[in-house]
Amino acid sequence: MKNENHEVLLEQKGLKKTKVRMALLQHFMGLDHAQSYSDLQTALAKEVDKSTLYRNLTSFEQAGIIHRINDHSGVSKYAFGESPIQGNEHAHFVCECCETVYCMEGLAPLQLKVPKGFKTKKVQTIIRGICAAC
Amino acid sequence: MKNENHEVLLEQKGLKKTKVRMALLQHFMGLDHAQSYSDLQTALAKEVDKSTLYRNLTSFEQAGIIHRINDHSGVSKYAFGESPIQGNEHAHFVCECCETVYCMEGLAPLQLKVPKGFKTKKVQTIIRGICAAC
DNA sequence: TTTATAAATGCAACTAAGTTGCATTTATAT
DNA sequence: ATATAAATGCAACTTAGTTGCATTTATAAA
Ligand SMILES: [Mn+2]
Ligand SMILES: [Mn+2]
Ligand SMILES: [Zn+2]
Ligand SMILES: [Zn+2]
Numbered sequence: 325m326k327n328e329n330h331e332v333l334l335e336q337k338g339l340k341k342t343k344v345r346m347a348l349l350q351h352f353m354g355l356d357h358a359q360s361y362s363d364l365q366t367a368l369a370k371e372v373d374k375s376t377l378y379r380n381l382t383s384f385e386q387a388g389i390i391h392r393i394n395d396h397s398g399v400s401k402y403a404f405g406e407s408p409i410q411g412n413e414h415a416h417f418v419c420e421c422c423e424t425v426y427c428m429e430g431l432a433p434l435q436l437k438v439p440k441g442f443k444t445k446k447v448q449t450i451i452r453g454i455c456a457a458c
Numbered sequence: 459m460k461n462e463n464h465e466v467l468l469e470q471k472g473l474k475k476t477k478v479r480m481a482l483l484q485h486f487m488g489l490d491h492a493q494s495y496s497d498l499q500t501a502l503a504k505e506v507d508k509s510t511l512y513r514n515l516t517s518f519e520q521a522g523i524i525h526r527i528n529d530h531s532g533v534s535k536y537a538f539g540e541s542p543i544q545g546n547e548h549a550h551f552v553c554e555c556c557e558t559v560y561c562m563e564g565l566a567p568l569q570l571k572v573p574k575g576f577k578t579k580k581v582q583t584i585i586r587g588i589c590a591a592c
Numbered sequence: 593t594t595t596a597t598a599a600a601t602g603c604a605a606c607t608a609a610g611t612t613g614c615a616t617t618t619a620t621a622t
Numbered sequence: 623a624t625a626t627a628a629a630t631g632c633a634a635c636t637t638a639g640t641t642g643c644a645t646t647t648a649t650a651a652a
Pocket of ligand 1: 391393403408414415416426427428
């Protein structure tokens with residue numbers, strides 16, 4: 325009985341393999357778009373405690389397993405993969421129709437000329453439009 | 459006793475010239491960076507009611523007097539000038555040091571190539587870095 | 593296999609941002 | 623001067639997320 329991908333990843337990151345984390349990570353790994361807290365609560369079915377879920381999202385984020393996305397909706401969304409900040413920069417696409425948030429893996433942020441005295445560290449881009457599914 | 463700029467603007471937009479609105483708009487017009495609800499509450503000194511302030515921000519936004527900015531901090535910020543959406547597109551600069559948010563009037567939105575099936579409507583850009591004052 | 597231990601979980605209580613309903617006040621038009 | 627519709631203030635509410643603490647559980651050492 326060899327370990328699954330999500331189990332290996334938890335081991336690699338030095339995180340305990342708990343029931344909640346296994347389910348959560350397995351869910352993230354089979355998905356191509358971002359998830360909100362309530363998306364996750366629904367998907368996990370077996371009613372995980374709110375703070376447990378939020379704390380795990382924070383742990384995963386700190387470990388570089390997932391990244392947090394601010395789509396300007398007022399609720400944070402999370403997607404599999406390390407943060408765009410750490411060398412994995414990419415834009416996010418928000419569908420105006422279904423509200424789904426996608427990571428645009430290919431799209432690197434373009435550098436913009438800022439005024440004298442200002443210094444750019446990173447650029448975060450949100451593309452708003454209609455997705456392929458809509 | 460001729461009307462001030464902010465009074466003229468309120469008239470133009472068909473908004474009643476109330477005490478709160480006069481103070482609020484005057485404040486916005488003398489500023490080069492964005493303001494949060496609590497920045498405004500502090501600046502207005504004479505303790506305006508929370509819902510009154512929020513309702514006026516909404517009115518100003520709808521009238522195109524100010525625009526709302528999401529700087530990913532979790533609190534909305536507002537700046538003088540109509541929304542970047544209506545033909546006035548510009549990026550926003552967030553200082554990592556002092557948290558100040560500036561409108562980068564010169565910086566037009568960057569067009570990025572999205573995958574087949576996706577359709578871009580608008581692009582919102584946040585530049586993170588160090589501002590001229592820091 | 594048992595046991596020790598540190599970390600994860602669940603629960604309740606809390607915070608912060610923003611919204612809503614409603615009674616009262618005020619700006620503007622007549 | 624008065625009528626009217628809109629703005630204000632207050633309290634109560636909502637939603638997203640956080641914190642403290644007692645209990646449970648994953649892991650590793652004995
Ligand atoms: Mn992403
Ligand atoms: Mn702006
Ligand atoms: Zn869609
Ligand atoms: Zn600064």
